Amino acid sequence: MCKKTSNILTSECGCKFCEECLYDIIMTITSNQIILNGYEKMQLQNNDSDKCPICQIKLNLQYLIMLFEEKGRDFGNEYNEAKVRMANYIKTICFICQKKFDNEKSLEVSHNSKRELLKINVMINSHCIKDSKKNNEINNNYEKEKDIDYSENAHVVCMNCYKKNKNTKIKEIKNIQYKVFMCEICGIRHYISCKEWNKWSKNDACCKCIII
Numbered sequence: 001m002c003k004k005t006s007n008i009l010t011s012e013c014g015c016k017f018c019e020e021c022l023y024d025i026i027m028t029i030t031s032n033q034i035i036l037n038g039y040e041k042m043q044l045q046n047n048d049s050d051k052c053p054i055c056q057i058k059l060n061l062q063y064l065i066m067l068f069e070e071k072g073r074d075f076g077n078e079y080n081e082a083k084v085r086m087a088n089y090i091k092t093i094c095f096i097c098q099k100k101f102d103n104e105k106s107l108e109v110s111h112n113s114k115r116e117l118l119k120i121n122v123m124i125n126s127h128c129i130k131d132s133k134k135n136n137e138i139n140n141n142y143e144k145e146k147d148i149d150y151s152e153n154a155h156v157v158c159m160n161c162y163k164k165n166k167n168t169k170i171k172e173i174k175n176i177q178y179k180v181f182m183c184e185i186c187g188i189r190h191y192i193s194c195k196e197w198n199k200w201s202k203n204d205a206c207c208k209c210i211i212i
Contacts, residue, residue: 013057035078037086038149039185094158095183117156122190150186
């Protein structure tokens, strides 16, 4: 791109870039965020903005980041920022339909008002993470990817999805019944115990206010 012949890095597609040009490409693809979390990676898959400007093959951002890290570049702040954004997505986006809410206050109810979101504890089985990898490769970076690519923290579901999925099929594991959902934020299956799911069933209409 700039015709430089020093500090050259080669992407997986085989195209060569100097460090400066390749860094600018990563900045453009990630909207200056550099490190993307799981939800942002899935959003990126839906457009063509991550293609190599030379050969038009999709770039492997994780591979490119690795090239810079091998050169001594520290992306610690960027990883932490990706975690913070992921935590915010988990709290403000329905994990089933991706409906977005402005903030966590949607979980609250005021006098004579209805809930918009419900908070649900989820469980992630290790095999779900393996299945999400190409060729079912074993995930050796669980702790590093946790909270960046996926989250075990409580997710939120909008009231509409909660009502639609009351009769979802149930899977029993070790004598515990679970509802199983594909999370549209983490991109992997989440298991929710029926006890956890049903805790809202009697109180999901309003804040139990008394109107006379």
